[in-house]
Amino acid sequence: MSAAQRIQSVCECQALLEAELDEQGLVLHGWARRPGGAKERAPANSVGHGERFDVAWQCPLCGRNTLRSFHSAK
Template sequence: MKHAHISTLCECQARLSAELDEHRQVTRGWARHLRDRLSAAQPLHEAQVVAPAHSIHASQPRFQVAWLCPFCGRNTLRSFDASGLAWRIAPAATEAPASEAPGG
């Protein structure tokens, strides 16, 4: 299965990202935001959280993806061109060992 990764910035400067399948449908969305330092002793850290996302007009050459930013609550809509996507082959899922037949 092929997948592509897209990302953009929200108005609050959080990085919104999504993974798309070969039909350009969102399979997962997330966001990262650099948090302010709580004290001088604590370094900056990145928090990754789920950001609901969905594709709009995914079958068109130019399509949109909308996110709900978990940090500021904005609905963020961005346009993407299908020809600009970099596709990767997803690693094959490892199969579970075959179980023995009952009574054998």
């Protein structure tokens, strides 16, 4: 029933970055996790709408701002 979309990428520090987006493409939650580690909240923002959008995470594990491009499934 939920239209939320889950995306993920990998930070340069090897943390797994994940975010959940609503149907408008806005970030609902962002988090980061080291391999085998616990989830930590990571501030994340989406930029752009439509078929192509970017998501920027601030990785809580290394402090980098990590920007990744995604294509919507539509």
